[in-house]
Amino acid sequence: MRRPFVQGMLDGVPIALGYLSVSFGFGILAVRLGLPVLAAVGISFTNLTSAGQAAGVEIIAAAGTLLEMALTQFVINLRYALMGFSLSQKLDATFTTPRRLLVSFGITDEIYAVAISQPGLLTATYMMGLIVTPVLGWSLGTFLGAAAGELLPTAVSNAMGLVLYGMFIAIIIPPARKDRRVLFVVALAAACSVVFRYLLPMVSGGFAVILSALAASLAGAWLFPIEEEAMT
Amino acid sequence: MTLFAYIAVMAVVTYLVRMLPFTLFRRQIRSRFIRGLLYYLPYAVLSAMTIPAIFYATGNVVTATVGTLVALMLAYFRLPLIVVALAAACSALLTGFLL
Structure with missing residues (x-):
C-alpha cells in the first residue's frame, strides 16, 4: 500500500493538469488587464481559486476599493466555507489544529470533490499530498499563461475559456448520474x-x-x- | 493603492473563508436536513456557476454549445476531469474553424 502523502499527490495529478490549462487562461487575462507576470503568479499561489481570482484582477484593473475587493472575494468564495463544513465531518484523529490551518488553504471545488468521494475518513498527510500537486500546477500554469499567452492565436485562447467549465461538468455529472x-x-x-x-x-x-x-x-x-x- | 494591498486582501479573505469553518468546527452534525444541505451545496454551486455562463465562455454561442455537449457526453461516461x-x-476550437 502506498504512503498516504504519495497517494494524495498521485490523486492530485489530474487536478493539477486541469489547473495547468485553466490557470494558463487566468495568466493571459491578468497580463491583458495590465498586471505584471510576478503579480499574476503571486495571486495564484496565495489564492488558489478560479472565479475569485478572475473577479479580483477585474477589480484591480478598474481600481476598485479594498472593501469592494473583500466583499467580492467573500461572496464568490463562500462555497469553500460550506465545503469546509462538509469536509470537517470526514476528518480522522490525525487532524490537529495546525494541520487544519494548513490543509484549509487548499480547499477548492476539485480537491473537495476528490476528497469527499474517498471511502472512509481522511488523514492529514493524504490531504497535504492531494493539495501540493494542484498548487504547483495552478502556479506554473499562471506563469506560462502570463509570460507566453500573448503568443497564442485568439481562436485558441477563446476555446480555452471552456476548460474551467468543462472541468465543472466532469465533477457534477457522474454523481448526478448515480x-x-x-x-x-x-x-x-x-x-x-x-x-x-x-x-x-x-x-x-x-x-x-x-x-x-x-x-x-x-x-x-x-x-x-x-x-x-x-x-x- | 498598491497592487500588494489588493493581493493581500484577496489572499486573506479567501483564506479566512476556507479556514474558519474547517478549523473551528469539531462536532458531528446529526441533523439530516443540515447533512443534506452540506452534501448538495457544492454540486449546486458548480451547476449554477456553469449554466448559463458556459454558453458565453468562448465568445461564440455555437462553438460553446458544441463544447458543452461534448463535455456532458464524456462526463456521462465518467472520463477523467482533464x-x-x-x-x-x-x-469548440474545431467547430470555430468549420464555421
Whole structure:
C-alpha cells in the first residue's frame, strides 16, 4: 500500500493538469488587464481559486476599493466555507489544529470533490499530498499563461475559456448520474441561475450563484435529507 | 493603492473563508436536513456557476454549445476531469474553424 502523502499527490495529478490549462487562461487575462507576470503568479499561489481570482484582477484593473475587493472575494468564495463544513465531518484523529490551518488553504471545488468521494475518513498527510500537486500546477500554469499567452492565436485562447467549465461538468455529472437526488438539485440550481441571468439581470453574478445554489440545496435537503452513513 | 494591498486582501479573505469553518468546527452534525444541505451545496454551486455562463465562455454561442455537449457526453461516461475539460475546448476550437 502506498504512503498516504504519495497517494494524495498521485490523486492530485489530474487536478493539477486541469489547473495547468485553466490557470494558463487566468495568466493571459491578468497580463491583458495590465498586471505584471510576478503579480499574476503571486495571486495564484496565495489564492488558489478560479472565479475569485478572475473577479479580483477585474477589480484591480478598474481600481476598485479594498472593501469592494473583500466583499467580492467573500461572496464568490463562500462555497469553500460550506465545503469546509462538509469536509470537517470526514476528518480522522490525525487532524490537529495546525494541520487544519494548513490543509484549509487548499480547499477548492476539485480537491473537495476528490476528497469527499474517498471511502472512509481522511488523514492529514493524504490531504497535504492531494493539495501540493494542484498548487504547483495552478502556479506554473499562471506563469506560462502570463509570460507566453500573448503568443497564442485568439481562436485558441477563446476555446480555452471552456476548460474551467468543462472541468465543472466532469465533477457534477457522474454523481448526478448515480444519485437522482443530486440530479434534481443540480438541475434546479441551473434553472434558478438561468432565471437570474435572463429575468433578474439586476442581481450581480456572484450573488445569483449563491442564491441559486442555496435555493436548490435547501429544496434538496428538505425533500431528500441525508442519513448518517451517506457522508462518511 | 498598491497592487500588494489588493493581493493581500484577496489572499486573506479567501483564506479566512476556507479556514474558519474547517478549523473551528469539531462536532458531528446529526441533523439530516443540515447533512443534506452540506452534501448538495457544492454540486449546486458548480451547476449554477456553469449554466448559463458556459454558453458565453468562448465568445461564440455555437462553438460553446458544441463544447458543452461534448463535455456532458464524456462526463456521462465518467472520463477523467482533464479529458472532459480539454475535449470541450478542442471541440469548440474545431467547430470555430468549420464555421
